[in-house]
Amino acid sequence: MNLNMRVKPMTRKIVVLIIAVVSFVFLGASTEFSVDKGKRVDLTLKRIAKNRKRTPFLRKVSFSQEELNSYLNLFYTKRYAPEVKYIKIKLDKNNYADGTLKILLKGKRYEKVPSFLRDIEVEFKGRVQCEQYRMRFVFESLKVNGSSLSPEFLDEAFGAAQAGAKVKKSMFDWFDLLPGIKDVMLEYKKITLFY
Numbered sequence: 050m051n052l053n054m055r056v057k058p059m060t061r062k063i064v065v066l067i068i069a070v071v072s073f074v075f076l077g078a079s080t081e082f083s084v085d086k087g088k089r090v091d092l093t094l095k096r097i098a099k100n101r102k103r104t105p106f107l108r109k110v111s112f113s114q115e116e117l118n119s120y121l122n123l124f125y126t127k128r129y130a131p132e133v134k135y136i137k138i139k140l141d142k143n144n145y146a147d148g149t150l151k152i153l154l155k156g157k158r159y160e161k162v163p164s165f166l167r168d169i170e171v172e173f174k175g176r177v178q179c180e181q182y183r184m185r186f187v188f189e190s191l192k193v194n195g196s197s198l199s200p201e202f203l204d205e206a207f208g209a210a211q212a213g214a215k216v217k218k219s220m221f222d223w224f225d226l227l228p229g230i231k232d233v234m235l236e237y238k239k240i241t242l243f244y
Contacts (some may be wrong), residue, residue, distance in 0.1 A: 087119035097244045098228035114140045114238040139200045144235045147174040162210045180231050183223040
């Protein structure tokens with residue numbers, strides 16, 4: 050009977066330890082991106098797009114790197130780029146950025162893309178350029194699944210995926226900034242939008 054009483058507290062400790070480890074794993078995985086931080090960016094962008102009054106001076110709003118990554122993963126990719134399963138960007142001074150992007154291309158739409166480029170992890174480094182309410186990313190280095198590739202090669206594969214498109218897009222294209230945004234500036238762990 051005395052031995053039985055010693056086993057129960059030990060069993061409780063093991064159960065508590067297992068619960069703590071499981072909680073840490075699940076909570077740790079879910080804290081990388083914050084719905085609240087992502088929502089702040091999303092609501093601000095919607096407000097800027099809706100209220101585009103002309104003013105004599107540019108206004109600005111800044112977001113942290115964590116807010117940007119939360120927005121991109123929890124809001125933007127879900128709406129506009131479902132092929133992107135994960136993206137994490139590190140912002141640096143003078144409009145430089147690097148990051149990791151996980152892409153899964155599946156279905157009939159991507160059957161012309163070479164199979165080794167359908168499930169990929171891309172590591173990129175480069176600089177953001179903005180002018181005339183447009184923006185593009187100028188790649189300095191690019192790795193796909195750990196192998197260095199030229200951006201031109203990847204752009205060819207991207208073009209092949211758009212076989213049926215009337216107008217093909219390129220990784221090197223300029224694209225319009227979101228409605229109401231006039232310029233973007235990257236700093237260390239911070240993005241500033243001018244509107």
